[in-house]
Amino acid sequence: MVHTCVVAGCRNRRTPGTGLSFYRFPRDPERKQLWIAAVNRQGWAPNDGSRLCSTHFISGKQVKNPRSPDYVPSVFTPISPEMKEPSRPEVPDKQEARVEAANALLFLQRQGGSGLEEPGPMDANIEGSVSSLTDDDDDDNDDESLNEDGDEMLAQSSVNFDDVLKALRRENRALRDSVEKMSLSENFLRNDAEKVKFYTGLPNFFVLETVMLLLAPHMDAIRNAKLSKFQQLLLTLMRLRLDLRNQDLAYRFGVRVGTVVRTVHHVISIMSSTLVPTAVFWPSRAELRKNLPAALRSSCPDCAVIVDCFTVPCEGPVARGNEQGATAACNILNYLMGVAPQGVVTFISRGVLGNFSPRNLAESSGFLAKLLPGDVVLASRDLDIGDAVAARGARFGIAGCIQDDESRRVEGSLPDTTGVQAHVERVVSMVRRRYTMLTGPVERPFTTAAERTSNLSTFDKIVQVACALNNLCISAAPLE
Structure with missing residues (x-):
């Protein structure tokens, strides 16, 4: 906004390069009336936009010390801004001290103390400390005065405002970028x-x-x-x-x-x-055979899944009265994981407390219901689920061995399975290493069922989610 001085006959306007400051009328009623009386305009009252330029003050700026002559404007001979040669800006502290010393001297001279010596540094410091006291009502005037003094300094230094604005915008963008990079977004x-x-x-x-x-x-x-x-x-x-x-x-x-x-x-x-239903699912037999790794394509084309069990310790004993075979209070959760030969998790059971056998875990988790007659189930170690797998018409193999339909082990039936015997163990360790929370111990709030209608605890869901996220990554142990 372009401001014009309200003093009659004064044509000073706030424009770049004038080197002038413009002040609001004080909020203090008593001081405001003194300013209105000094302006001496019949029947006139200032509004929020009324401004008084700095040429009407002896020192060239208003002073809020009531003892200063510039507490109220007193110079009303119009002064053209061109007549005032802008001096080189001084150090703010020294300039303020000199202005306050001059104000004190002028005040003493008005009181009849002509011939007195110029006040020393101590007097100037006292006056400076008094003038620094401000009223709450004049806070807005302070802000505007500081801004206007800054404009005056820039104008005297002949700074290009466009360049300053561009520099400030670049700095603002850099600060925003640095804040966003530090924030977790x-x-x-x-x-x-x-x-x-x-x-x-x-x-x-x-x-x-x-x-x-x-x-x-x-x-x-x-x-x-x-x-x-x-x-x-x-x-x-x-x-x-x-x-x-x-x-x-x-x-x-x-x-x-x-x-x-x-x-x-x-x-x-x-x-x-x-996410879990989308990323963790049992593929069809056609999909399994289509993408079967070369290590099993000739020796075991009917391989449907590789299984293993893992346990997670809990922070303290956890009681679940609805689980068969579990003691009243246990601190170990058992999980059964099935991994496709391609290296993705296709099955994960819910956690079962206590010393559950792999066979009971396979039967209670619904794993056996997913097998089709003729499927081959591999494991890296003896999980004691061969009989349960055979009951579904499938076959179970362990590290180079395979059980026939009569549950008899035939050595050498799967000569190439030795290359994949640790496959599922690598996948399990990859999932648990990738998501450290699965290594335990599990905090007690995560071991209780999150919903009354669900048998899954929050930690069961966490294990499922970790497997789903693992499937979105590159295969942990490709068999090609």
Whole structure:
């Protein structure tokens, strides 16, 4: 806005290069009336846009010390801005001290103290300290005065305002970029595959973005004003990947611990119902034979799955009264995992407490129901499920051995299986190494059923989600 001085006959306007300052009328009623009286315009009252230029003050600026002559404007002979040669800007502290010393001398001379000596440095310091006291009502005047003094300094230095503006914009963009890079958001991981692998376990940002697009429509019900949908997913993946404590994540994302706990449970439930059915499924026999690795194509073309069991310790005893064979309080969870010869997880059971045998685990998890007559089930070690597999019309092989339909082991029937005997163990270790939370110990809140209608605990869902995310990566142990 272009301001014009309200003093009659003064034509000073706020324009670049004038070197003038323009002041609002004070908010203090008493001082404001003194200014109106000094302007001496009959029947006139200032409004919010009224301004008084600095040429009407002895020192060239207003002073808020009531003892200063520039507390009220007193120079009303119009002075052209061209007549005032802009001097070289002085150091602010020295310039302020000189102005205050001159004000004090003028005040004493008006009181009749002519011939007095010029006040020394101590007097100037006292006056400076008094003049620095400001009223709350004049805060706006201070801000404008400082801005106008800054404009005057820039004008005297002949600075190109366009260049200054461009420089400030560049600095602003750089600061915004640096803040976004430090914050845990999309820009923090975008175009940095190493960061994506470290924090999420996924191979690159494209896969992470694809997961986000799949989950986003189902995350609308989660109300979280501080965390975006992407940050909620990232927080959950960091919990699985690095097994960070809730308090650590709360510090990193600037939220409360309760927010971290709720976010992890909600996002895991959404991923379990949305991502797991998409990424963890039992393929058809035609698909298995079509993509069977060369190591098994000739020796075992009917291989449907390679199985293994793994256990996860819990922080403390966990009681589940609805599980057969489980003691009243156990601290070990057992899981049965099935891996296709191509290296992807095709089956994962729910966790079973206690010292469960692999056979009981296979029968209670629904694994046997997925087998077809003629399928071959391989394992890297004896899991004692050969009889149960044979009952489904399938065959079971262990590290170079295979059982016939009468459950008799025939040595050398699968000569090439020695090259894949540790295949499933590598996949299991890959999943658990990629998502450290699966190594345990499991915290007690994750071992209870999240929903009354579901037998799955939150940790069961976490294991399923980890397997689904692992399937989105490159095969852990390709057999080609």
